[in-house]
Amino acid sequence: MYTILLYYKYVHIADPKALMLAQKVLCEKFGLKGRIIVAEEGINGTVEGLTENAETYVTAMKQDPRFADIHWKRSAGTPDGTAFPRLSVKVRKEIVSAHLDDLDPQTGDVNPTELTATHLKPETLREWFEQGKQFSIVDMRNNYEHSVGHFKGAHIPKMSNFRDLPKVAEEIADLKDKPVLTVCTGGVRCEKASGYLLKKGFKDVYQLDGGIVTYMEKYPGKDFEGSLYVFDGRVVMNFDDPKTHKVVGRCGRCAAPSERYVNCKNLACHDHLIVCEGCSEADGAAFCLACAKTAVV
DSSP states (O other), X not given: OEEEEEEXXXXXXXXXXXXXXXXXXXXXHTTOEEEEEEEXXXXXXXXXXXHXXXXXXXXXXXXXXXXXXXXOEEEEOOTTSOSSSSEEEEXXXXXXXXXXHHHOTTTOOOOTTTSOOXXXXXXXXXXXXXXXXXXXXXXXXXXXXXXXXXXXXXXXXXXXXXXXXXHHHHHTGGGTTSEEEEEOSSSHHHHHHHHHHHHTTOSXXXXXXXXXXXXXXXXXXXXXXXXXXXXXTTOEEOOSOTTTOOOOOBOTTTOOXXXXXXXXXXXXXXXXXXXXXXXXXXXXXXXXXXXXXXXXX
């Protein structure tokens, strides 16, 4: 059996290149494939390997004091271990690209080790739902992610990528004095997003501890509708009963229920979107709606 590990940690890395090289050696030793980003601000990774090898990797990582308290998210891998085509370990400026220094120089970047919102446990969030507490969930994921699944009643801003964070803050400015819960897949984006909202004057900010994937695992079929978009060969995942699973994704061509993702056939566009099998067969592959109108099939 194969296991997929999802993890991150904001912590100062004095020599990102050295850690990158060490991670390559470690992952190759245990036969893990996936993507790992290393930066001075921390590490962000998702890898797949045989379950025993994945757990050995976790054990090895815990020996490093910098990573001893990482919140590891585990999920079932693909049957043949092909969630990722290869291993990629890279050094970047940020473990999730926000570019806040450039996009909002007045506010500047956020160091989550110094400023981030209160972590809200999934159990507490479930209590909030049951008690009817008044709060706003703000989905900090990209448009194509939340189109296949999201929390009921969540505020879903138009977000092409995480660099749109300053625009999102402006869009939800009316929530500055109200309880706000930021959510994303595994938590890494919300660590920075919630801190940014605090810097922008939001008073009562929380982030979902462990991300959406942790909540879905603890409370399958509760409060979160549809499936969770993931950045690997599985594309989407969910934990609820297949017999009662609700498909909220809609084909970008005909609006039929679907969870089938493709990239627009027009390479100049290459938009990532949901397109049902029927529409894909109709034009020989899959164009987005805009490109389909001008495509010569």
